[in-house]
Amino acid sequence: xxxxxxxxxxxxxxxxxxxxxxxxxxxxxxxxxxxxxxxxxxxxxxxxxxxxxxxxxxxxxxxxxxxxxxxxxxxxxxxxxxxxxxxxxxxxxxxxxxxxxxxxxxxxxxxxxxxxxxxxxxxxxxxxxxxxxxxxxxxxxxxxxxxxxxxxxxxxxxxxxxxxxxxxxxxxxxxxxxxxxxxxxxxxxxxxxxxxxxxxxxxxxxxxxxxxxxxxxxxxxxxxxxxxxxxxxxxxxxxxxxxxxxxxxxxxxxxxxxxxxxxxxxxxxxxxxxxxxxxxxxxxxxxxxxxxxxxxxxxxxxxxxxxxxxxxxxxxxxxxxxxxxxxxxxxxxxxxxxxxxxxxxxxxx
Ligand code: AHG
Ligand code: MN
Ligand code: MN
Numbered sequence: 001x002x003x004x005x006x007x008x009x010x011x012x013x014x015x016x017x018x019x020x021x022x023x024x025x026x027x028x029x030x031x032x033x034x035x036x037x038x039x040x041x042x043x044x045x046x047x048x049x050x051x052x053x054x055x056x057x058x059x060x061x062x063x064x065x066x067x068x069x070x071x072x073x074x075x076x077x078x079x080x081x082x083x084x085x086x087x088x089x090x091x092x093x094x095x096x097x098x099x100x101x102x103x104x105x106x107x108x109x110x111x112x113x114x115x116x117x118x119x120x121x122x123x124x125x126x127x128x129x130x131x132x133x134x135x136x137x138x139x140x141x142x143x144x145x146x147x148x149x150x151x152x153x154x155x156x157x158x159x160x161x162x163x164x165x166x167x168x169x170x171x172x173x174x175x176x177x178x179x180x181x182x183x184x185x186x187x188x189x190x191x192x193x194x195x196x197x198x199x200x201x202x203x204x205x206x207x208x209x210x211x212x213x214x215x216x217x218x219x220x221x222x223x224x225x226x227x228x229x230x231x232x233x234x235x236x237x238x239x240x241x242x243x244x245x246x247x248x249x250x251x252x253x254x255x256x257x258x259x260x261x262x263x264x265x266x267x268x269x270x271x272x273x274x275x276x277x278x279x280x281x282x283x284x285x286x287x288x289x290x291x292x293x294x295x296x297x298x299x300x301x302x303x304x305x306x307x308x309x310x311x312x313x314x315x316x317x318x319x320x321x322x323x324x325x326x327x328x329x330x331x332x333x334x335x336x337x338x339x340x341x342x343x344x345x346x347x348x349x
Contacts, residue, residue, distance in 0.1 A: 017205055028190045043091075046089075050128075064078060070106075077132045086128075096121070097123065098122065098157075103321070127145075130257055140178060141178050144293050146289070148163075170293070175263070190300075219250060221253050286323055
């Protein structure tokens with residue numbers, strides 16, 4: 001009898017929709033809960049619109065480059081531009097967000113709110129479309145978001161200081177993976193939960209409650225094509241991963257979409273590395289749009305994120321599009337990689 005009840009309870013949990021979950025858990029949030037719920041709701045809505053477009057890629061004119069570069073000199077894809085517009089429009093038309101910073105925008109956007117009073121409380125930083133290089137070849141892409149409370153006084157326009165906060169101040173962070181199924185995975189500082197979209201009815205259901213990264217793993221994810229440019233610490237760590245000893249060699253898996261690589265490693269256990277290289281002394285990934293939110297998710301799931309020397313979440317940002325070396329995933333693997341980095345003390349070789 002008890003067993004049957006347990007099964008019913010489990011089914012009830014699995015069938016909980018994201019909307020229901022947000023309402024049920026909003027009291028855990030230490031600030032005004034309704035606002036953050038509305039903010040997560042608007043991200044959920046934007047993600048459905050982007051998902052719809054991603055699913056039709058190949059059928060509608062959405063593949064290929066948009067013909068311009070973003071501020072970081074990267075080719076903007078049509079889907080980069082589309083996703084950026086959808087998220088900005090969805091977040092702007094609600095009285096919650098006072099500013100948005102995006103990988104695809106030169107500068108941050110100020111939002112006055114419907115009453116023109118600049119009294120909304122949250123800033124959102126995002127990578128609207130992560131893994132652009134995979135769009136044209138039907139491989140998973142994603143969206144990454146990071147949410148802070150503003151630090152400047154309500155009633156005044158946001159300033160750069162509202163965006164340049166260390167990751168430890170994030171009040172929520174998450175990603176959407178447009179994969180074989182579409183999922184939203186997010187945290188508000190009380191663990192990590194994953195929701196899968198049922199495309200037939202357009203509803204996300206709690207499919208991965210209380211996600212935890214295995215403490216140790218057997219997968220390392222790094223673009224080994226750049227090996228010759230890696231610092232000696234990363235070269236040595238890769239050789240360690242490949243050595244036939246104890247539970248090694250590990251498996252190498254690299255999709256080239258941070259969201260998908262992180263998602264796999266979170267479920268199976270693993271480490272994702274995008275180090276500094278001799279070509280890019282700060283690496284490639286962006287602290288504010290990619291590394292901070294993934295670091296919060298990793299830590300909330302019991303994992304770790306570092307630049308090889310210190311916690312990502314403790315870094316004080318100095319500019320919007322700042323890049324940072326990134327080592328993220330299972331705690332034991334990240335600590336081992338840090339050990340190699342620190343042995344050589346090679347931030348820039
Ligand atoms: P974006 O598409 O937002 O520019 O991000 C791409 C990032 C990240 O998703 C991925 O892991 C990494 O760049 C891949 O870079 P390489 O092609 O240099 O390996
Ligand atoms: Mn990205
Ligand atoms: Mn991007």
